[in-house]
Amino acid sequence: MKFEDLTPISLLWGFFSVLPWVYALWASFPKKEISFSKLILLSLLGLSGGILSTYLILEVNPLIWPDVDITARRPKSLLTQTIHFAFIQAGMVEESFKIFFILLISFFLARKSKLEWDKGIFLVAGFTALGFAFIENSYYIMSEIPERRLETYLGRTVHSSNIHLLINLCFALFCLKSNEIEALPGKLALMGFAFLLAVVQHGVVDFFLIPSSNLGGWIATAMFVGIWVWVVRDFRVWVLGKDPMPI
Secondary structure, three states: OOOHOHHHHHHHHHHHHHHHHHHHHHOOOHHHOOOOOHHHHHHHHHHHHHHHHHHHHHHHHHHHHOOOOHHHHHHHHHHHHHHHHHHHHHHHHHHHHHHHHHHHHHHHEEEOOOOOOOHHHHHHHHHHHHHHHHHHHHHHHHHHHHHHHHHHHHHHHHHHHHHHHHHHHHHHHHHHHHOOOOOOHHHHHHHHHHHHHHHHHHHHHHHOOOOOOOHHHHHHHHHHHHHHHHHHHHHHHOOOOOOOOOO
């Protein structure tokens, strides 16, 4: 996948694959917490961060980790290859770049003296995830044969965009939780845990989706439904200031 492979038609498919989640983010975020101009600014910054993170992964990655001859060490086990791809190539690399931009953009909103995060980090995280999914979906949808393009579009819209969104919203909510911790080491420890959780969440979902089995698909679906419940409960507490919903 290269940026030059993307066409206006592919980008249009990708745009509509994230559009429902753009609306969901805008509709759910409390309007009393943010002005319209700030809402648009954070949305555009987040989308730009997500798009730039895909560019860095695709274009700059070989410069950071030059290709070397690892034939002798290459795993022969299909299970080992799947774990490596799901947790390292996908989970760790993608979440590292996305979370870097989430923190970079949100740092300018934070109370730097105490490293207290503004609630706008929720929007930044969501739109960074959607910016990444926008480019990724554009490529995967157009890579399919025309007969399967609509099916792939629906799958990327419902599953892939959703998964990227949930993982990064979960991270943002942990950052807001860290505001309750006074000591800086404690704050950083919680955020470090949140990063590792994002990698694990991404890796586990990809681990079950990569084999393209019906069972794996249902397990991955059940997992992100569980994350949705988690995110909604924490969203009510840390963004809306309400009690969590009863389970």
